[in-house]
Amino acid sequence: MKKDSKIYVAGHLGLVGSAIVKNLLSKGYTNLVYRTHAELDLINQQAVIDFFEKEKPEYVILAAAKVGGIVANNTYRADFIYENLEVQNNVIHQCYMHGVKKLLFLGSTCIYPKNAPQPMQEESLLTSELEYTNEPYAIAKIAGIKMCESYNIQYGTNFISVMPTNLYGANDNFDLEKSHVLPAMIRKIHLGKCLEDKNWNAIREDLDKNPIEHISGESAEEEVLKILEKYGIKEMDDSRVNIEIWGSGKPRREFLYSEDMADACVFLMENVDAKDTYNANTKEIKNTHINIGSGEDISIKELAELIKSILEFRGEFYFNTTKPDGTMLKLTDPGKLHSLGWKHRVELKDGIKIAYEWYLNTKC
Secondary structure, three states: OOOOOOEEEEOOOOHHHHHHHHHHHHOOOOOEEOOOOOOOOOOOHHHHHHHHHHHOOOEEEEOOOOOOOHHHHHHOHHHHHHHHHHHHHHHHHHHHHOOOOEEEEEOOHHHOOOOOOOOEOHHHOOOOOOOHHHHHHHHHHHHHHHHHHHHHHHHOOOEEEEEEOEEEOOOOOOOOOOOOHHHHHHHHHHHHHHHHOOOHHHHHHHHHHOOEOOEOOOOOHHHHHHHHHHOOEEEOOOOOEEEEEEOOOOOEEOEEEHHHHHHHHHHHHHHOOHHHHOOOOOOOOOOOOEEEOOOOOEEHHHHHHHHHHHHOOOOEEEEEOOOOOOOOEEOEOOHHHHHHOOOOOOOHHHHHHHHHHHHHHOOO
């Protein structure tokens, strides 16, 4: 890519897209194109066609997607498969139709079977059944991978698919119903810390930034306590604060700071083509996608204790084993990415500190 190449970043306001835009700008790229959802609904096929005909981007990074944690994935199953398939189909096809030089499609490591050998290698794709709770989202992302591969094979396009592990960082979603585990845990422990310190100003400021079920900083104290308890933040009789965490705390998860992920994506756009992702002598071209991860994991219980230490929370955790754990082990093998020349830099403890500071100082 040249510094003045026209690059369209779909989903530029989200956790993934905003980090990629920041990285591109820091490296001197000057001709970036974006649209908000209000300006361009990627589910609308004709709107996507019109956009590509008008803008004619040379490079496309598809970071737009409907995403969420285990609750959202299991609750809004139809929305997750429909919206993601529509967005992917529209953007990927128009990249082909308008001769885009390179497309980077972002998926998720939830594409791998729930019992995939650990750490998960790209070759594990489609070898056994998926985790039920996020199956619709995973199927949509698998379809995106196969669409990119199929266009490369049939039309000679240069479409690359990357599968980031669990991400966190600036512009994350801290909604307690729909967020992923790490940002949800940061916010719950932050609110628990404020509650044990009787810091109602901080609690009300948090709820003004990001209301919970329409409960804002203007709500009565009784209503605030009720909604906090509903989401597992409870003041006990002895004034200690107890925070509920779904599951046993035993599942292990891998986390990658969003700016590391963005750096990996830009590295691939600059240095790697689709032909570099597979052996040209093979009869079957598949599993050309690339894992993006740290190759390091931590249990949910250990993660909670780490965040507790960083935020200086004094209360206790209650692990609700009536709630689902999800996959017990989910660690990526980033060996393919390492062999291409990239490795992560930000360690988890440092990344959590940065993400927490961002949350405190930003209107979410």
